[in-house]
Amino acid sequence: MKGLIFDIKEFALHDGGGIRDTVFFKGCPLRCVWCHNPEGLSRERELYIRKARCTNCGLCRTPCNHPDCAPFGRCLHICPQNLISVAGQEWECDALAEHLLRHKAIFDETGGGVTLSGGEPLLQADFCEALLLRLSGKVHVAIETSGYASEEHFWKVISKCDLVMMDLKLASPTAHKEFTGVNNDPILQNAKRLQKSGKEHLFRIPRIPSITDTEENLRALAEIAGESPVELLSYNTMAAAKYPNVGREFSRRIGKTGFEGDPTKFFQNAVCRK
Amino acid sequence: MNQELYQYYIVDRAHRALRKPLGRDLGAEFASAGLCPEERMCRRFEIACAAETPAIMPFEKIVMRRSISALPDVFTEEEWETIKKDPYIHELGYVSNLSPNYEKIICKGLLAVYEESSKYQKRVIDALLGLCDRYRAEAEKQGREDLAEIFGRVPRQGARNFREALQFFRILHFFLWLEGNYHNTVGRFDQYMYPYFKQDMDAGIYTRETALELLEDFFVSFNKDSDLYVGVQQGDNGQSMVLGGLTPDGTDGFNLLSELCLEASCELKVIDPKINLRVSKNTPLWVYEKGTELTKAGLGFPQYSNDDVVIKGLERLGYDHEDAVNYVVAACWEFIIPGCGNDIPNISGVNFPLLVDRAIRAYLPTGGDFEGLIEETRKNIHAECERKIPLFKNVWFVPSHLMDLLRDGKKYNNFGFHGCGIASAADALAAVKTYVYDEKSVSAERLISALDANFENDPELLHLLRYEAPKMGCGKAVADDLGFWILDTFADALDGKTNDMGGIFRAGTGTAMNYLLHARKVGATADGRRAGEAYGTNFSPSLFAPVPGPLTDIESFTAHDLTRTMNGGPLTLEFDGSVFQNPDTIRKVAMLVKHFIDRGGHQLQLNTVDLDALKEAQKDPEGYRQLVVRIWGWSAYFVELDKEYQDHVMARQMYSV
Numbered sequence: 001m002k003g004l005i006f007d008i009k010e011f012a013l014h015d016g017g018g019i020r021d022t023v024f025f026k027g028c029p030l031r032c033v034w035c036h037n038p039e040g041l042s043r044e045r046e047l048y049i050r051k052a053r054c055t056n057c058g059l060c061r062t063p064c065n066h067p068d069c070a071p072f073g074r075c076l077h078i079c080p081q082n083l084i085s086v087a088g089q090e091w092e093c094d095a096l097a098e099h100l101l102r103h104k105a106i107f108d109e110t111g112g113g114v115t116l117s118g119g120e121p122l123l124q125a126d127f128c129e130a131l132l133l134r135l136s137g138k139v140h141v142a143i144e145t146s147g148y149a150s151e152e153h154f155w156k157v158i159s160k161c162d163l164v165m166m167d168l169k170l171a172s173p174t175a176h177k178e179f180t181g182v183n184n185d186p187i188l189q190n191a192k193r194l195q196k197s198g199k200e201h202l203f204r205i206p207r208i209p210s211i212t213d214t215e216e217n218l219r220a221l222a223e224i225a226g227e228s229p230v231e232l233l234s235y236n237t238m239a240a241a242k243y244p245n246v247g248r249e250f251s252r253r254i255g256k257t258g259f260e261g262d263p264t265k266f267f268q269n270a271v272c273r274k
Numbered sequence: 275m276n277q278e279l280y281q282y283y284i285v286d287r288a289h290r291a292l293r294k295p296l297g298r299d300l301g302a303e304f305a306s307a308g309l310c311p312e313e314r315m316c317r318r319f320e321i322a323c324a325a326e327t328p329a330i331m332p333f334e335k336i337v338m339r340r341s342i343s344a345l346p347d348v349f350t351e352e353e354w355e356t357i358k359k360d361p362y363i364h365e366l367g368y369v370s371n372l373s374p375n376y377e378k379i380i381c382k383g384l385l386a387v388y389e390e391s392s393k394y395q396k397r398v399i400d401a402l403l404g405l406c407d408r409y410r411a412e413a414e415k416q417g418r419e420d421l422a423e424i425f426g427r428v429p430r431q432g433a434r435n436f437r438e439a440l441q442f443f444r445i446l447h448f449f450l451w452l453e454g455n456y457h458n459t460v461g462r463f464d465q466y467m468y469p470y471f472k473q474d475m476d477a478g479i480y481t482r483e484t485a486l487e488l489l490e491d492f493f494v495s496f497n498k499d500s501d502l503y504v505g506v507q508q509g510d511n512g513q514s515m516v517l518g519g520l521t522p523d524g525t526d527g528f529n530l531l532s533e534l535c536l537e538a539s540c541e542l543k544v545i546d547p548k549i550n551l552r553v554s555k556n557t558p559l560w561v562y563e564k565g566t567e568l569t570k571a572g573l574g575f576p577q578y579s580n581d582d583v584v585i586k587g588l589e590r591l592g593y594d595h596e597d598a599v600n601y602v603v604a605a606c607w608e609f610i611i612p613g614c615g616n617d618i619p620n621i622s623g624v625n626f627p628l629l630v631d632r633a634i635r636a637y638l639p640t641g642g643d644f645e646g647l648i649e650e651t652r653k654n655i656h657a658e659c660e661r662k663i664p665l666f667k668n669v670w671f672v673p674s675h676l677m678d679l680l681r682d683g684k685k686y687n688n689f690g691f692h693g694c695g696i697a698s699a700a701d702a703l704a705a706v707k708t709y710v711y712d713e714k715s716v717s718a719e720r721l722i723s724a725l726d727a728n729f730e731n732d733p734e735l736l737h738l739l740r741y742e743a744p745k746m747g748c749g750k751a752v753a754d755d756l757g758f759w760i761l762d763t764f765a766d767a768l769d770g771k772t773n774d775m776g777g778i779f780r781a782g783t784g785t786a787m788n789y790l791l792h793a794r795k796v797g798a799t800a801d802g803r804r805a806g807e808a809y810g811t812n813f814s815p816s817l818f819a820p821v822p823g824p825l826t827d828i829e830s831f832t833a834h835d836l837t838r839t840m841n842g843g844p845l846t847l848e849f850d851g852s853v854f855q856n857p858d859t860i861r862k863v864a865m866l867v868k869h870f871i872d873r874g875g876h877q878l879q880l881n882t883v884d885l886d887a888l889k890e891a892q893k894d895p896e897g898y899r900q901l902v903v904r905i906w907g908w909s910a911y912f913v914e915l916d917k918e919y920q921d922h923v924m925a926r927q928m929y930s931v
Contacts, residue, residue, distance in 0.1 A: 010823025011866065013859045013931050019825070019866065059733055078734050082741040082818075102749075103825050109872075110865040274855055 003096065003127035006040050006087045006119065010103070014273070016142040016163055018112025021100055025118040025128070026088045030146050031181035032169065033251035034208045036239040040119035042246075045088035047072050051244050054083055087246065093127060097134035104139055113140030113162070120146050125153035132160035144204075147190040148182055154190045164194055164201040168230075169212055171220030179211050179253075188224065195228055203230045207263070210255025215266075218259060222266040230270035232263050275490055275541050278333040283494050284544055285900075289329065290501060293343040296325055301350040312673045314348040315453065316394040319676070322452050323401040328412040330421065335491045336440055337409065337421060338448045339498040345454055348672065361670035364618055368672045370457040371512060371604040371619065373612035374450065374680035377466035380442045383431035387679060398675045402449050403430065436480070439470040440492045446680065447496075453676045456503060457512025457605040460496075460547050461612045464517045464532040471531045482534070489538045496546035505605070506787050507919055509545055509910025512605030518561065519552025520581050520599050526554075528561055536576070540568045545902055545909040550603050551576040553871050562864035569863065570854035572882040574904020577607060577844060578867060583876045584609055587840030591780055593686065606907020607784055607812070607842040607877055608690055616684035618669065619780065619841055622662050623692030625792040626699035626760055627799050627809065629654040634706060634800055635725070638718035644711040651703065652763050659767035659779075662691070667774050687777035690841035693764050694788040695809035697746040697816045700757035701801035705743040707752060721800060728798045728805045740802025740818055747815030747927075749826040751833075758834040765838035782841025783813035783876075786906055790918060808922050811906045812843040813877075817925050824866060824929050832873040844877035845870070846904075850930035851884045859931075879904060881926075888912060888924050 004026040012022035027043030028035075035041065039048050057080070064075040068086075076084055091099075100114050107113045114135060121128050122145055135141050142163035147154065158164055168191065169184075170176040176184035194201050203225045207213040212221075213235075222230075235258075240250040264270040282288055300321065304314045327341040349357065357363065364370075379387065384399050391399065410425035424441050433439035443463075450458045474480055480488065496513050503511035517535055518528035532551075539549050551565050565576045579601075588598035588609060597611045604610045608619030633650040640646070666689055709716040716735065729736035744750030746757045761783065768779040785792070789809040797805040801816060810816050813831060821827050824847050831845045847866075854860055863880070870878050881904045891898035895913035903912045903923045912920060 008822070010825045011862070011929065013853060013855075013862055019862055019869075021823075021825070064734075075734075077737050077742070080733055080736060082737065102829075106825060106865075106869045109869065110862070 001093045001127055001130050002090045003093065003124050003131065004043070004045065004088050005091050005096070006037075006089070008099070012115060015115035015117060015144060016113065016140075016165070018110035018140075019103075019106050020112045020115050020142070021103060022115040022117050023096070023100065025116065025121040025124050027123045028118055028120040028146070029123060029148050029182060030120065033179050033253050034206065034211070034235065037119065038239065038243050038248050039087040039246050041248075043123065045071075045086050046246055047074065048085050048087040048245050050083040052241065053081055060084055093130045093134065097131055100135065101138060107139050111140070113142065115142040115144060116161075117144040120148065122149035122153050122157055125149065125157050128157045129160065132157065136160050147187040147194075149186065149190065151189070151193065154193065158194065158197070158199060162200065164199055165204055166191065166194060166201060168203045168205050168221045168224060171217055171224060175211075175217070191224060195226065201228060203228055204233055205230060206233050206235060207258055208235050208254060209258035211253070213258030213263070215259055218263050218266050222268070225267060225270075227268050230267050232270055232272045234272065234274050276333060276487060279331070279491060279494055280542070282331060282333070283498050284542070289339055289498065292329075293341055295344070296322065296342050296346055298346060300346040300348060301353065304348055305350050305353055311348070312394050312675070315673050316397050316675055318345065318348050319398050319453050320401040323405045326405050326452075328405070328409040330409070330412055330416055330418060332416070334494075335420070335437070335488060336444050336495045338444050338495070340452070340502060344502060345452070348454070357670070361668045362666050364621060364669055364671070366456065367670075369455045369674040369677050371459070371608070371610070372455075372677065372681070373459045373461040373602045373604070373610055373615065374446070374677060375613035375682055376443055376446055376461065376680065378682075379429070379446060379680060380439050380466070381432045383429060385430045386432070391679060392675065394675045395679050398453075398679075402445075402676070406445060433470060436467070436470040436474040436485070437488060439467055440488065443467075444492065444495050449676055450680070451499065451503060453674055454672070455674050455677050457505065459512055459602065459604060460515040461602045462519070462527070462600065463515045464529060464535055465521065465527050468529055468531050475530070486534050486537055489534050490542055493538050493542055493544065493547065497544050500546050505908075507905065507910060507916060508914040509905065510605070510908045511546065512908075513546040513548060514550055514603050514605060515547035516550045516552060516602040517576070518557070520554065520585065522596055522599050526556060527552075528557070533564060536564050536568050539573065539575070540571050543571050543573060543900070543902070545573060545911065548908055549576040551578050552581055553578055554581040555872055557868070557871070559861070559864055559868060562867050563861055565867065566854070566860045566864045569880045569882060570851075570860060572851065572884070573902050574879065574881045574909040577603070577907075578871065578878045579603065579607070579609070580871045580874070580876050582871075583837055583874055584840060587837035587876070590837055591688070591778060591840060597685070603842065606786065607844050607879075608782065609840060609842045611686055613682040614685035616775075617686050617688045617690065617777070617780075619688075619690035619782070620692065620786060621666050621689040623694045623786065623788045623792065624655070624658055624662070624764065625694050625788070625795060626655070627695040627702060627801075627803070628792065628796040629658055630699040630702045631725075631796050631799050634702065635722060638706070638710065638722060641718075644707050647703070647706065648759075655760070655763045656767045659691070659764070659771070663771050663773070663779060669775070687773065687775035688780050689773050689777060690780040690782050691764075691768065692782050692784045692786055692788060692841070692843065693761065693839065694785040694792045696757050696760055696783060696813060697819065698799060698801050698803055698809050699760055700746045700753050701743065701816055701819070702799050703756045704745070704750070704753035705739045705800050705802070707756075708744060709738065725798045725800065729802070736802055738802070739800060741820060743802065745801070745816060745819035747819050747821045747827045747830045749822065749830055754830045754833045761836070761839045780841040781839045782843050783836075783839050784841065784843025784907065785809060785812050789906065790922065808925070810926070811846050811922075812879075814846045815927060817927070819927070821927050828866070828870045828873065828875065832870065832875040836874065836876040840876070842877060844879040845875060846879045846881065846926070848881045848883050848926045848928040850928055851882050852931045853929065854882065855931075883923065883926075883928055885924060885928070888920070892917075892920060
């Protein structure tokens with residue numbers, strides 16, 4: 001079985017305990033206006049061109065015979081600055097598991113492991129499940145998910161993970177639809193299932209100024225989170241620079257100011273992280 | 275922190291403007307008087323001591339700073355030309371890169387060694403005491419009873435307490451520089467100072483905080499005159515301090531003083547002393563966490579070295595166990611022995627990409643197989659070592675009386691060769707193996723024609739070799755294995771070779787400035803490096819290797835045994851400052867370092883780089899005077915570097931969150 005992966009990051013610092021590798025699954029059903037990984041949105045392989053440094057030398061437009069260049073209408077093997085790559089690489093499940101297990105020694109030494117992220121890993125639930133079957137019991141596996149998936153997909157993946165880090169973004173269904181493109185009902189249902197399951201988990205709330213980071217939303221999310229541990233993540237716009245690289249435009253809807261004061265006070269068990 | 279002291283010496287550097295030149299052409303004076311070198315060094319020292327004016331600021335506890343600027347040479351330029359014709363002159367000709375035995379003199383005092391000293395040394399001691407007495411008089415004049423009392427005791431007699439020991443060190447170090455020696459290292463400071471420190475801590479004379487404050491005062495003293503100690507660039511001054519490590523009795527030497535040294539450096543954020551931390555498999559994680567706190571400060575240290583590997587490697591080279599256990603680093607990362615070591619660990623360097631390039635160009639057109647290319651490369655490495663070895667005969671240093679007083683004979687007289695561009699050389703061989711031999715997708719003619727044209731005729735081949743080919747540091751066994759094969763071949767080529775001082779030749783993994791200088795001597799290379807482009811620093815991936823991350827980087831550079839190439843030269847990992855956000859991420863970096871050591875890595879340097887700040891600093895140097903970067907084995911103020919060194923820092927691989 002094959003999965004589409006757009007990055008594997010070694011020494012990922014904020015994706016669980018210990019030293020970890022994070023695997024980024026390509027494709028996401030959500031379209032959060034603040035998305036940090038625009039190259040993870042599409043379910044298709046796509047060109048990723050670091051345009052900021054491009055000198056328009058035109059070499060990549062030279063006709064070539066490389067089979068892998070054909071779908072993109074550009075030569076991928078000629079840029080003198082190596083600015084052109086393809087976001088999305090197909091991995092065989094066995095090969096990916098083997099690749100990730102290379103670092104098992106340091107994962108074990110440090111209480112670390114592998115984190116599945118994206119994109120939305122649950123969009124490739126079958127592949128996730130197959131990968132987890134190969135990793136479970138060998139390394140600690142965490143998942144970062146929006147929680148937007150059917151109960152079946154959610155459960156068959158989550159049940160094989162050691163730690164679930166799930167986003168809570170907006171409590172209001174209309175706001176959720178407006179800023180992420182999808183209904184939050186499946187997410188809230190899955191959040192409840194997660195809480196009931198006894199599985200080690202953590203809710204993460206991206207603090208997007210004027211969108212999620214409002215007193216009203218934070219209070220409402222606190223209700224949903226209940227006793228579960230919560231991490232409030234502060235936001236920066238560094239990802240905006242990546243949007244043109246995949247031919248997307250960064251949203252102008254993000255405001256400047258968010259909730260002022262300590263947002264953890266609304267929650268039973270929350271910490272802030274930069 | 276003592277803000278007043280910091281402001282005066284580190285920020286304003288007001289004292290530097292007060293210095294005056296000696297105003298004498300001593301080389302010419304000595305030449306016309308026909309003086310011998312011994313007399314010249316002694317006389318210059320006497321003249322310099324007499325010309326120095328004591329200066330004591332009310333806010334400093336550790337005193338002595340230079341009031342005369344650069345020292346005039348003891349020889350004229352014409353004389354140097356004659357001198358250089360016969361003996362081999364290393365670098366500037368003055369004694370450098372040694373780790374003196376401060377411990378002995380600090381304990382006994384200078385009077386204890388006076389009688390056994392040579393006539394020149396006696397004069398040197400007299401001159402030194404003369405200036406110290408004037409410091410004492412100045413202290414009395416200013417009503418500084420504390421300093422007057424200290425100078426009443428040291429350096430004539432041994433130190434009785436921590437503060438006297440620190441001042442004694444400062445005196446010795448100050449005068450070693452004034453004698454004209456350079457790269458005067460600090461050695462195992464936390465070991466030889468510990469008895470004084472412990473005694474005073476046990477007696478309740480200091481708390482942790484007051485001891486730290488005194489230590490910071492002492493650390494500032496390394497920065498007072500460091501602008502006068504220029505090496506290749508400002509900051510390259512050899513003031514390396516070594517902390518922790520095995521002691522001769524087999525215990526771990528990391529102590530409270532080591533810890534306070536890390537903290538002092540962390541608080542002051544000054545480039546001297548340059549901190550080195552000796553660690554081993556038994557070093558607990560919290561020590562690495564302390565070290566990582568210092569890494570976060572952005573000074574490019576501590577540099578770590580692995581006792582498990584280094585001691586074994588030094589013993590393998592013939593160092594006695596009790597000496598190997600005491601190893602320290604020279605100015606950068608070369609392993610040397612304090613006291614009895616007389617090694618010249620940086621006498622030369624081998625330019626591996628050049629040797630590989632010659633092999634490729636000479637051998638590929640013959641149509642032979644890859645084994646033949648390897649054999650050709652091996653021959654080139656051996657031939658280059660054999661060509662170089664005889665160049666270093668009859669090495670002569672300008673005599674140095676004070677330094678000799680701080681030495682315990684010259685037990686080790688080994689010469690070290692740096693190994694430069696290892697990754698670039700390995701990558702070139704790996705590329706040829708992959709594309710010319712295994713895949714047969716690139717012909718020898720095409721490769722050589724592209725190399726000759728600096729790839730301008732073949733951008734596709736440039737892309738292939740530069741960005742797609744297997745590279746050292748990327749977890750590709752073909753490249754890593756060739757890199758270690760180069761190291762082994764290098765060690766073989768020097769194995770059993772001796773110099774005329776009875777010493778051996780040591781193979782190393784450092785580049786020093788050769789990542790620029792050697793790189794200029796070879797055109798485009800088969801790893802896709804264009805003509806003129808630099809190599810990576812020391813034992814690190816090439817600047818454009820697509821390293822997947824620090825775990826793979828570490829795995830590659832610890833893939834095989836390193837104990838045969840023990841001249842020194844670290845793997846360097848560059849991190850964006852954002853990596854050090856909180857105690858959790860600091861702990862993870864510490865785990866990474868521990869992993870490197872546990873895997874048998876020999877030496878590691880971690881840098882914290884703020885690329886945006888570096889860019890801004892190039893535009894606005896005045897606004898970034900305190901911005902520090904690590905160069906190849908020392909740290910410097912970014913804005914004081916030549917642009918090519920600045921640019922290299924900015925071009926290195928960097929890991930971020």
